[in-house]
Amino acid sequence: MPSGVVLLTDRRVARRSLVAVVGAAVRGGVRWVVLREKDLPRAERAALAAALRAILADAGGTLIVAGPDPLGGDAVHLPSAGPYPPPRLALVGRSCHDEAELARLTTEDHVTLSPVFPTKTKPGYGPPLRPPGLRRLIEVSPVPALALGGIETPEHVRACVEAGAVGVAVLGALMRADDPTETAVMLTRAFEGALR
Template sequence: MTAPSGVVVLTDRLVARGGLDRVVAAAAAGGVRWVVLREKDLPRAERAALATDLRAILADVGGTLVVAGPDPLGGDAVHLPAAGPYPPPPHQLVGRSCHNQTELTRLTTEHYATVSPVHPTRTKPGYGPPLGPDGLQRLVEVSNVPVLALGGIETPDQVTACVQAGAAGVAVLGALMRSPDPTETATTLTRAFQEAVTAELTQTRHGVTPELAQARRGVTRASTSGLRPTVPTQGSSLTARSGHGRPQPQAATNHDPPHPQTRNSGK
């Protein structure tokens, strides 16, 4: 099972318009293939039933459900809080919420990490301070696993900035849970991710270094640890500055087989 990439949805049934199953189905129709089930306040039986329902929705598009917490609820993919448990359980896919370099360097057998908060978030106001794209890049550079950017990511420009900072994907909650049209929102954000990854790959193929690309955009930033991650071609495993490759962009209907900042997050 590969690590999540692209647009990853975090659930919050309390703000989901029209019900959580409807929002997840609509997001899947817009290209989302990864969903992290939170709802940790629910009794286990109710949460397990919800996990079953969401897995059925995602199965139709080849998607994957990741469960926040050490209990996979009948699956084999979990997302753990920064506080534990340690060592991670031996599931096929294990993610971890991280917020700083100390937490990232504590990772052992985890397959990916979320890094937050990148931007201020309405879901958890006052949490931070926000990393911004520069802070995100610094943490990507020290991570040994793929990083998902998390926190206040709502616009295509924000998605693009996260990709340029080296994120393998973006984790989104409010922008999709509160959207009046989750399919349109998911399509817009997914397209922004794919276009940003393609642009990074094109620059790499034409010998444009990250520093030169930033200069062309009017941005100057000192490199701290080598090259920006590159996008591997299909089946390749190019090495990035964080020790892993970024996934090849995919069409909205395809799926490469397989934090939040809310009151029942995996933190």
Template structure:
């Protein structure tokens, strides 16, 4: 699959920060068997250490309470909760941190793996650009043009890799070859996303160069989410090792691109 990518994009020199790897779980309470919190807890028991909280249709107060509960689960294993959208869900008002008592503790095991106070966001390809200030920022991308828009992001998801039940008709799928080409272009580590349901698919994505895979339906819909998470994580190798990203003053990663 030739996407006409050209040379890899070059990013600024950045201080080291751990980015998502292995199996990253995306939430969807509508399809979670037995309840979203139960499924996340089971997935964490099965080896998942990164969770992206979606549920953007919920009222903010409900979404904040859910974030507190999921962070508590992840803290116990040194995991990290990423929040979809520009609001980190750490305070009473969008973008404003709350006290530890109100937020359920702003300090949780995070990007350094040592229990840091951080904000971790995952943003859509639609924006905002540049990302709001945060300790860790990911971006959903689907093609070379979207990769060229990256500025200070730390990682990306690339999708759809395979046909997906969550978004039927969404595509066309990249497949392993197309994924590898986009990863070659990306200036930051990449997670594979879309239709990843089997251990062999996880392995194929890692072999293509992904630092990990983002999974929704395979775990959310599973009769045994712990076992499913365990089997997928076992083939992820916690992602192929990649150079850590880093931060300086915000700047584009694409100043030398035509």
């Protein structure tokens, strides 16, 4: 089950190659990565998935693929729109934004709840839940929830954990970081500290 700091990929905002950024984040403690890059042809995306799985395998981590095609793996993260029912795989997550979407869940293992804070990646997407809204959705969610959206600081991480999130899904703070390892260490320490 994803927990801690979960990295979502976006090669368009990454400061270096996606493989380099993911490798650096994994050195900083990230053990869960969601491969997005849905615009790539399947063969390119599958090759990227294989490269990222190799990095994560060395650290005991897991790659989750956004969309219903696991690209040779057994973990996916689905959009709120579908497909329903979800595919039968070892690990299935789904993006949710409100109670109605949570009520449609069937066999999913976890959800992301977003956006918690205003986000640079999807400006104008929202309105942001903020920690009180996140807490309300976590209380009605039938499965564990990751907080997503605009999470960039240790304070953000702590607020999400205090609201009940089992982890935080981070895109911009790691993809845009000058030093993804240092940023991953900082966010992971904040997560671990918030659990105490």
